[in-house]
Amino acid sequence: MSDFKARLKANTDDIAETLTSLLPRAEVDGVRCAEARLLDAMHYAVEGGKRLRAFLAVETAQIFGTDRGHALRVGAAIECIHAYSLVHDDLPAMDDDDLRRGRPTTHKAFDEATAILAADALQAMAFTILASDATHENPFIRCELVACLARAAGARGMVGGQMIDIEAERASEPLSLAETSRLQRMKTGALIEVSCTMGAILGQTSATNRRAVEYYARDLGLAFQICDDLLDATGDEASLGKAVAKDAAAGKATFVDLLGIDGAKDRAALLTEQAKAHLAPLGGRAETLRTLADHALTRQN
Numbered sequence: 001m002s003d004f005k006a007r008l009k010a011n012t013d014d015i016a017e018t019l020t021s022l023l024p025r026a027e028v029d030g031v032r033c034a035e036a037r038l039l040d041a042m043h044y045a046v047e048g049g050k051r052l053r054a055f056l057a058v059e060t061a062q063i064f065g066t067d068r069g070h071a072l073r074v075g076a077a078i079e080c081i082h083a084y085s086l087v088h089d090d091l092p093a094m095d096d097d098d099l100r101r102g103r104p105t106t107h108k109a110f111d112e113a114t115a116i117l118a119a120d121a122l123q124a125m126a127f128t129i130l131a132s133d134a135t136h137e138n139p140f141i142r143c144e145l146v147a148c149l150a151r152a153a154g155a156r157g158m159v160g161g162q163m164i165d166i167e168a169e170r171a172s173e174p175l176s177l178a179e180t181s182r183l184q185r186m187k188t189g190a191l192i193e194v195s196c197t198m199g200a201i202l203g204q205t206s207a208t209n210r211r212a213v214e215y216y217a218r219d220l221g222l223a224f225q226i227c228d229d230l231l232d233a234t235g236d237e238a239s240l241g242k243a244v245a246k247d248a249a250a251g252k253a254t255f256v257d258l259l260g261i262d263g264a265k266d267r268a269a270l271l272t273e274q275a276k277a278h279l280a281p282l283g284g285r286a287e288t289l290r291t292l293a294d295h296a297l298t299r300q301n
């Protein structure tokens with residue numbers, strides 16, 4: 001196994017373990033608590049996935065010599081926000097999807113009310129994790145982590161992007177390339193970018209280094225989204241573990257519609273090269289992030 005694959009696997013395993021240990025348990029000493037169904041749904045919603053955002057946070061933190069336990073907690077907090085967003089995105093009021101990560105979506109496995117509540121609780125959990133002194137002994141660092149994640153997840157970030165996306169489906173005119181890029185930068189890009197930001201905050205690094213990883217993540221996030229559109233247009237449900245060709249059917253403006261298949265591939269490749277170029281100030285220390293960018297470009301799920 002290559003060093004990169006080994007790091008990816010170690011991160012996936014460690015994040016799963018960290019999440020299991022941090023989320024409240026449904027059963028203590030053989031007794032299930034009254035809210036057990038909610039807790040089961042929370043655990044279900046965070047299972048699986050590529051853990052891209054956690055990997056970005058952990059690997060960025062590692063560049064700056066941060067304690068791995070702290071970084072894993074930050075990665076787990078980001079994955080809680082990501083999982084909550086997917087649960088809400090899959091609801092009948094949004095994308096109405098039955099399949100996610102190769103198995104029934106949370107509202108299908110449980111029910112709508114439980115899924116909504118589990119996602120709400122995961123969002124709160126993310127900030128509970130960051131606010132704990134186990135995440136960092138310095139309260140100023142904890143505050144910065146909380147503020148950055150809240151900003152990225154909120155109205156001017158992920159949730160705002162989702163709103164624009166929903167409105168765009170109802171609009172008579174499709175979004176332009178510039179409008180689609182802004183929407184995606186908010187909807188998926190903000191959380192990807194803040195994953196690197198949070199690694200840099202933990203590492204207490206210079207403004208130059210922080211900018212390097214943030215610019216990297218910005219380009220990577222857009223490349224990732226373009227690849228997602230390509231997979232939606234050309235991939236199959238079995239290998240993706242979710243429904244395909246839904247975006248076009250819903251009338252969403254995708255990069256494939258705007259640029260064509262070849263144009264979208266070229267744009268993703270350019271953004272990937274650009275992302276790696278931003279890492280120049282970090283030299284060899286950022287090799288894993290460079291490999292990750294190449295990996296994201298050729299991913300099949």
Ligand code: GRG
Nearest residue numbers: 049050051052085088089101159162187188228
């Ligand atoms: C509903 C508040 C709210 C927000 C939803 C991120 C998002 C906003 C919706 C996700 C919709 C979607 C499928 C977007 C395409 C890109 C993307 C974020 C894919 C899912 O992320 P992956 O591929 O998922 O990292 P895994 O399962 O690997 O974690």
